[in-house]
Amino acid sequence: MWEWIDVAVGFDDFAAACEVGLAVALADGVVKKLLAPISWPIPRYFGPFASVCPEGKSPSETPIYEYSWNHTTLQTLKTDRNASYQQCLFPAERVLESVAEMVALFGDEVWRHLEFIRLGGRVTASALPVVRFTTRERLFEIVEIYEKHGVLVANPHAFTREDASRHKRADADQIGFKAQVDPFGLLNPGKMRSYTPVRV
Numbered sequence: 001m002w003e004w005i006d007v008a009v010g011f012d013d014f015a016a017a018c019e020v021g022l023a024v025a026l027a028d029g030v031v032k033k034l035l036a037p038i039s040w041p042i043p044r045y046f047g048p049f050a051s052v053c054p055e056g057k058s059p060s061e062t063p064i065y066e067y068s069w070n071h072t073t074l075q076t077l078k079t080d081r082n083a084s085y086q087q088c089l090f091p092a093e094r095v096l097e098s099v100a101e102m103v104a105l106f107g108d109e110v111w112r113h114l115e116f117i118r119l120g121g122r123v124t125a126s127a128l129p130v131v132r133f134t135t136r137e138r139l140f141e142i143v144e145i146y147e148k149h150g151v152l153v154a155n156p157h158a159f160t161r162e163d164a165s166r167h168k169r170a171d172a173d174q175i176g177f178k179a180q181v182d183p184f185g186l187l188n189p190g191k192m193r194s195y196t197p198v199r200v
Contacts, residue, residue, distance in 0.1 A: 004033055010057030014039040014112050017059070018099055018125075025116035025123045036068045039112035042130060045075045070128050072113050084133040086142065089152040090114075092124035099125065101149055108132070110142065127151075161192045170194045 011017040017037040025035050040056050046067050067075060073085040090098045103112060109132050114125040131142060136157075143153045158164040161174065170192050178195050181187075185197035 002031065002033070008059045010059060012057065014103060015096075015100060018096055018114065021114070021116055022096060022123065022125075025118075034065060034068055035116040037112070037114050038067075038072060042072055042076060042111050042113060045072075045079060068115060073128060073130055076130050082133050084131045084139060085128055085156065086110075086131060086146070087154040087156055088127040088129065088146055089119075089154075090125045090127065091150050092119070092122040094150075095123075095125050098149065098151060099127075102129075102146065102151065105145060105149075106142070159191070162194060 009017075009020070011020070014037060017039075021035045021037045024030055024032060038059055043057070043059055044055075065071070070085065073083065076083045099112070099114065102110070111130040111132075112127070113129055114127045116123060117126050118124075119126075131139065133139065139157055140155075143155050146153050155164050161170045162168055175192070175195055178185075178192060179198045183197060183199040185195060
């Protein structure tokens, strides 16, 4: 069992946090459990860890897993009910450039939060950015902008399985499982557009 050491590092800007995070993610000789660049102002919602998240800085590695993945949104929502989020996957071949594009496009409307992951043998970044909610239309427009720039989005605000998938389809195993457990299509009707009941 690994004796993990939690480290939080403050950077002057999010780009620097991402560059260091990616370099450590690519360093096979460094054993790591989590690398999560998180931009300001999200750390202001990490009450117990305010001392390691200085004002205006972006930590490159969260001190505890409870402050990563979608827990960042949960921490924010505890005191700010105008927050929402998206689920994104950046292209591995240009992850830092793609992140920088989104930062430039959205500014303070979307607060950045990444986790570096290995997917299909390549290091990339998954993201659960916190979005400053204004309207449903703007929330879906943000999804379209991400996708237009090559960032895959699994939209947590979509109604159907296909629209919520980053591939915009229900996989064959999902359709097969539904046919097995719900042959009449009685459960969550309309949630999977590509499913046709096998029994009537």
